[in-house]
Amino acid sequence: MAIWDFVKDAGKAVFGKAEAAPAPSTPSADAAAPKADPDAETQRKVAALKAELQSLNLDAGDVHLRLRGDTVVVESRGADREVLEKLILAVGNIQGIAKVEADLPDDAPPPVFHTVTKGETLSAIAKEHLGSATQYNAIFEANRPMLSDPDKIYPGQVLRIPAKA
Structure with missing residues (x-):
């Protein structure tokens, strides 16, 4: 793997947040409080x-x-x-x-993934990986349905880079 x-x-x-157990009111109640499973x-x-x-x-x-x-x-x-x-x-x-x-x-080469850094755009990522900023839509399409808008990427997000056409 x-x-x-x-x-x-x-x-x-x-x-989300797991359901919090009620706070114990006394020290002896702490021992009887249910443990999270x-x-x-x-x-x-x-x-x-x-x-x-x-x-x-x-x-x-x-x-x-x-x-x-x-x-x-x-x-x-x-x-x-x-x-x-x-x-x-x-x-x-x-x-x-x-x-x-x-x-x-x-039987295939490993996938190419890219971690977005602050200030990056799909155009900049396309230029780096695919050789042309105009190929940003190829990256957008390769990451559908996780991406709904090419302008909505965030630092730390990992994107799939498609093979060059």
Whole structure:
């Protein structure tokens, strides 16, 4: 499995806040306070990730996600390479996720991903990777449905760079 790094503190917030237990009123109540179930919290976060994939129409029902701390393992038997790359980016660009593990077919070169820095535009990224600023739309299209507008990228976001035409 390959591992891709993401900016943990950047991205869409989908996890929300877990239900907070009521604050204990006395020191003796602290011992009786219910402990948070880490498995329930992990399941809640995985459900939020799956809901995000479904909202982007990237989950045809064959996507399996496992969460280990701030790392997501993505498995999908039916997805082609383009969809797998989009799955990696869709879950990696979630606030709180630092790494994504996934298996991509061995018969192709590794994907080219670019982490947006402050002040960058799709045009500048296109010029750097594709040789022409006018190719910004190719990057925009390669990152649909995660991008809805070519002007709405943010520092820390990781984008898919398509192969040169």
